[in-house]
């Protein structure tokens with residue numbers, strides 16, 4: 111998605127070997143105009159897929175997931191990283207290793223929010239080694255629901271996540287794909303939605 115690539119070029123900061131900081135429009139401050147365009151793109155691709163629910167993981171997946179849910183007229187549910195006292199229903203639960211925090215944490219979704227009749231689109235802000243996506247897949251599997259695809263805002267294609275998900279036969283739609291970082295600059299691979307930019 112060209113608009114997203116342009117935002118990354120203009121405002122993204124490369125940190126070290128493999129981290130992109132996009133806190134001015136995605137992971138801390140959030141740009142609603144961009145979120146709407148991201149949501150439109152996911153909706154264009156998935157609106158005929160029979161999706162019943164959007165699922166993400168807190169915190170930075172929530173903004174793109176919620177806009178996508180609104181665009182498709184569906185509910186959005188996010189996996190919580192800590193169980194609180196109000197979460198007293200039966201839960202779907204698994205461990206996820208966090209790429210940015212370098213620790214494992216338990217993530218949970220109340221069972222009542224995903225059922226075996228659901229067809230789910232997973233949305234997340236980043237794809238690195240695929241651990242967050244894998245965790246969400248496990249939760250959805252516990253509910254015996256179906257996964258229609260995974261929509262990623264920014265994929266770092268030089269890390270292991272993409273291949274991991276493709277090997278599982280999952281449809282993956284990354285709106286920006288980063289081939290590599292070179293001298294602090296971001297070099298892009300062809301995004302999964304590139305054909306939609308031509309229109």
Ligand code: 5GP
Nearest residue numbers: 129130209210236237238239240241242271
């Ligand atoms: P994975 O589980 O695929 O290894 O990493 C994905 C998760 O880690 C995302 O949900 C995102 O929160 C975080 N993440 C991974 N890489 C980056 C990055 O380069 N920048 C930022 N801001 N977050 C990242």
